[in-house]
């Protein structure tokens with residue numbers, strides 16, 4: 001018995017540019033068209049849509065198979081989707097003009113393709129060619145840099161409803177020839193489209209990168225454009241053991257812009273994670289929460305909204321406090337959330353808190369700083385109070401998960417002594433500070449919680 005009425009496999013095997021493949025023939029546009037059509041017809045629970053790897057029939061792509069009957073279609077276009085859904089999936093009549101049922105020819109083609117592929121791979125290996133995976137990793141910065149520059153120049157807003165390169169160049173006060181080169185690269189990366197010499201935003205770019213969109217992520221993403229400069233010092237940082245600031249520290253306006261982008265980026269992550277933390281921590285006997293390095297205030301805001309009797313105090317550096325105030329006021333919880341400018345490493349933390357939160361904080365500091373901070377947090381909590389640490393936790397090997405291992409380098413180039421740490425390290429520090437019942441709680445997504453109780 002099948003768990004779904006139909007299972008659609010659409011080949012989406014990526015191949016090097018110039019080599020025939022289903023993606024080169026439009027497999028991703030086809031997948032999107034199926035996604036939209038199945039959603040629109042309310043069929044997503046009955047029809048499973050899945051990508052699959054190469055079936056050796058690449059010259060006839062995009063290729064797809066509909067199970068359980070095993071009907072093969074070739075050269076399928078997005079414009080065929082509605083007919084397939086109506087005729088095949090609804091009325092049980094496969095679409096004859098797209099069916100490919102010459103099994104012996106298909107098998108021969110697939111076997112020949114497999115044989116050629118294996119020979120080509122063996123020849124590449126014998127000649128010592130750099131594997132594609134390594135080549136792509138080395139060049140990975142190029143697409144990333146194109147997008148970061150487009151965001152810095154606010155290209156997607158300048159493209160607007162569609163414009164020629166010279167007009168876009170004028171709008172962003174940039175060199176016309178260079179702007180056109182960048183626009184063409186953005187088309188090649190699937191971030192813009194082009195008809196004749198008019199450039200247009202893709203629906204995705206218009207939604208996530210243009211100023212007029214309510215889902216515009218540009219300001220938060222500019223934080224990544226800022227830290228790109230620090231990442232370019234990685235080699236030096238590895239040699240010297242710490243970061244080298246690349247921006248002149250005396251440019252106050254630029255620094256204020258960077259801080260705003262940073263807090264916008266923090267807010268982007270925190271607003272989705274805050275409800276998970278609120279749900280996990282709950283408010284059993286919780287009245288007062290101290291949110292150390294609260295950033296945009298997303299976690300305090302979520303607690304305040306969930307529990308009207310809770311009062312949260314955000315302690316953050318003086319330049320961030322006015323930004324947090326904007327978010328707190330906007331959320332309408334200023335009566336429950338107070339703001340304190342200060343330095344959590346030096347200032348008195350206060351006393352009698354029920355919960356102290358350290359969300360995305362400990363990775364900024366050294367082992368010794370974290371041990372001292374946790375010790376001081378312990379003394380600022382009341383008996384039975386709880387410490388809540390949220391961070392990217394390394395596994396015991398310290399080389400996984402990948403995002404935590406890479407984030408450790410992000411801290412190497414951006415902080416004096418920060419790093420990603422492991423569950424074992426947090427456990428040791430928390431126990432040394434006096435906490436009991438130290439435990440880890442995994443959250444969906446990249447960061448997890450370490451909890452401890454004042455005995």
Ligand SMILES: C[S@@+](CC[C@H](N)C(=O)[O-])C[C@H]1O[C@@H](n2cnc3c(N)ncnc32)[C@H](O)[C@@H]1O
Nearest residue numbers: 266270293294295316317320343344345359360
């Ligand atoms: C990575 S952000 C995390 C923000 C917030 N907790 C969140 O998860 O969205 C780190 C925050 O700690 C603040 N911070 C860094 N050093 C600090 C210090 N010594 N004292 C107080 N706040 C500090 C930063 O300004 C920033 O808001």
Ligand code: FES
Nearest residue numbers: 011022054055058
């Ligand atoms: S890439 Fe789709 S069948 Fe080969």
